[in-house]
Amino acid sequence: MRCRRSLLCLTFIALLTACGSTPDAPAAGQGYYRVKPGDTLYRIARNHGRSVAELSRWNNLKDPTAINAGQLLRVTPPGSATPTRPSPTPSRPAPSPRPTPTPAPRAPAIKLVQPAQGKVADRFDGNRNKGINYAGTRGSAVVAAAAGKVVYVGEGIRSYGRLVIVKHNEDYLTAYAHNESLLVREGEAVKQGQRIATMGDSGADRVMLHFELRYKGNAIDPAPFLP
Numbered sequence: 001m002r003c004r005r006s007l008l009c010l011t012f013i014a015l016l017t018a019c020g021s022t023p024d025a026p027a028a029g030q031g032y033y034r035v036k037p038g039d040t041l042y043r044i045a046r047n048h049g050r051s052v053a054e055l056s057r058w059n060n061l062k063d064p065t066a067i068n069a070g071q072l073l074r075v076t077p078p079g080s081a082t083p084t085r086p087s088p089t090p091s092r093p094a095p096s097p098r099p100t101p102t103p104a105p106r107a108p109a110i111k112l113v114q115p116a117q118g119k120v121a122d123r124f125d126g127n128r129n130k131g132i133n134y135a136g137t138r139g140s141a142v143v144a145a146a147a148g149k150v151v152y153v154g155e156g157i158r159s160y161g162r163l164v165i166v167k168h169n170e171d172y173l174t175a176y177a178h179n180e181s182l183l184v185r186e187g188e189a190v191k192q193g194q195r196i197a198t199m200g201d202s203g204a205d206r207v208m209l210h211f212e213l214r215y216k217g218n219a220i221d222p223a224p225f226l227p
Contacts, residue, residue, distance in 0.1 A: 031076035037069040042151045042167075042186070048075040052186070053156035064152060065165070065173075065217065110172050112145040112225045113193050116209040123223070130219035131175070131212035134199075138180055138207050142197040144190045145174050145211070145222075153186050160210070161203025164196050174222075177210040178202050 028034040033044055041064045045052045056064045058074045067073070118136030122129050148168035155162050160177040164184060167173040180200025190196060201207045213222040 028072055031074060033073050033075045035067050035069050035071040035073060039067065039069070040151070041065065041067055044073065044075070050075060051154075052152050053154045056156040062157060062159075064156060065214070108171070110146060110168065110213075110225050112174075112213070112222060112227075113143065114226055115145045115174070115176060115211045116140065116142050116199060118199075118209070121208060124219075124221040126219070126221070131210055132222055134209040134211065136199045136207060136209060138198075138200055140199045141195050142176050142179060142199055142209055144192055144194050144196050145213075145226075146172075147192045148173070148190060150184045150186055150188045150190060150196070153182050153184060155202070157203075159203055162197070162200065166190060166196070171216055173214050175210075175212040175214070177212075178204040178208055 033048065035044070041052050041055055041061070045055050052064050054077075055061070055073060055075065058078060061067070116134040116136055117140065118134040120132060121135040122133035124130065124132055142164075144166055146166075146168045148166040150164065151167045151173070152163065152165035157163060160175075162177075162179040162182055164176045164179065164182060165173055166176075176197055178199075178201055179197035180202065181198045182196075183198070184190060184196045199207060199209050204210070211222060213220055213225065
């Protein structure tokens with residue numbers, strides 16, 4: 001199923017967070033922006049007077065949350081004044097092997113409400129399905145699983161259909177895919193349980209809600225956080 005194949009580590013949240021560091025990275029040329037640690041695509045788009053969908057399209061980003069520190073992004077439309085790309089970074093000696101990192105800390109608790117009233121059709125498996133799929137009827141309510149800020153609304157990722165992403169804090173975000181109608185706007189604050197969309201089949205082969213929970217950019221099983 002297209003939904004299962006697509007949500008590549010959403011990352012439903014680094015919208016966001018870029019990770020890693022890029023010492024001595026060359027400056028971005030005119031019309032480009034080099035991602036800094038802690039940047040989100042939403043923030044970059046806002047600072048350059050653009051939308052997340054535009055930057056996703058111009059940079060061929062399949063997942064608007066998967067950006068990395070040091071990455072070069074086009075922030076002007078293709079076909080505008082030709083941007084000047086930076087000179088290539090001079091080659092450097094291979095770095096010394098790094099010590100094996102310690103395991104990531106366990107995700108702290110976040111209390112969620114069920115985002116749709118419907119039978120669970122597919123559960124999280126961490127591989128083919130990065131979230132939970134709820135079966136339901138067209139037009140039924142999709143609600144915010146927790147309070148937060150809407151950071152993406154649109155159809156920029158074809159396999160998600162009409163998508164809403166809500167950022168809850170610096171660690172967590174949730175994604176709601178395949179909607180029929182979208183009832184919120186980017187930048188809007190939403191309450192837990194607030195209606196944000198209606199269920200549909202955009203980008204899918206049946207009426208459903210694909211729901212993801214992301215912790216520091218990684219998809220995790222929402223089930224333990226749901227009632």
